[in-house]
Structures are given as C-alpha cells and as structure tokens.
Amino acid sequence: MSRTGAGTSLLGPPPGSGRRDAQRNTARVLDAAALLITRCGPDALTMDAVAAQAGVGKGTVFRRFGNRAGLMAALMDHTERELQERFMSGPPPLGPGAPPLERLLAFGEARLHLVAAQGPIMRAIGDLDSRFEVPAHGLALTHVRLLLQALETGGDVELLASALMAPLDPALVSLQVQHGVSMDRITAAWQDLVRRVVGSRR
Helix, strand or coil, X not given: CCCCECCECCCCCCCCHHHHHHHHHHHHHHHHHHHHHHHHCHHHCCHHHHHHHHCCCHHHHHHHHXXXXXXXXXXXXXXXXXXXXXXXXXXXXXXXXCCHHHHHHHHHXXXXXXXXXXXXXXXXXXXXXXXXXXXXXXHHHHHHHHHHHHCCCCCCHHHHHHHHHHHHCHXXXXXXXXXXXXXXXXXXXXXXXXXHHHHHHC
C-alpha cells in the first residue's frame, strides 16, 4: 500500500478524530480558565491569557465560545458537570432511588460542598448578569422544582424552587463565610429551611 509518509495513510485521519480534537481543545480551554481564576482571580481571565494557558490559538477560543461571557457560561457548566451527573444518575440519596426529601437535602449539601471547593470560580461566574440563564442553573432549578412537586409541596413551586436555590448562591455563601459562619451552619440552616417549606405536607 502506498503511503504519503511514515505512518500516514492515504485514507486520512480516522472518522471523528476532528471532533475528538475539538473536544480536547474545549476541555483544555475550560481547565485553563478555571486555573487562571483560581490562581489570579477573575480579572486575569482574558481570551489571550486563556489561549496561552491552554496552549491553543486565540482564534480557537473565540470560535468555540464567542466572547468572555460565553466562556464563563461554559465554565459554569464545566464546573458543575460532576454534580449534575450525580443528582441525575448517581447513587442515592443524591441520585435516583431515595425519597424526594432525602434527595433534596442531599442536593443542597452537595451544592454547598461544590461552592466550598470551587468558590473563586463560581463567584467569578456569579458576576455575570446572565448567570441565571446558563444551562447549569436551569438544570439545578428544574431538579429542585421536580423534587418539590414529588413532595406535593403545593403553592408556586417554581418560585419556591428559586427561593431554595438563592441561599446556595456562591457570592452569598462566600460573604457568610467571611463573616465567620461555618459551612456546617450554612448547610444545617438550608436543610432547616427545606423542612419548613415542605413541612406542612410531611
């Protein structure tokens, strides 16, 4: 069989290799963005800096994310992906199989653990005016709403879900911690709030 060079087939790259390369580049860019925020703060997150940190061309970053706001929105989904997978298909009590109240309490605890671990990144994303419109927030809000419906909570469950999500906001949690409130106390207070909201139906 003739070849264009050592190890290079005339058939070209395997099917799907371009897509895999794009996925790898996307992951590299998001990891680089997270690293820059953690090390240097959100002001260091420029498209040039992210491209240099990821080892890709600036054009690659712009083509994939459009602008800094698009990059930040994608970073939110990237940061929360593990939590999403856990509450959608992981083991109980966070995942399916546990009673809805146990799942809801576990969600808040897991969300607060994520905020504690990824605080600088999530606070930076929280500065975006559009942070409530990104898919990660919408998915979490829908999850809480469905659990409230399963609990037959009654009332306006859509707004109740938003009210329960509000105390999990990274900016608010960060402020509380700065004022000496422990994460254990924040978690306990959120779980107490949940029980009060659904208590009339328990």
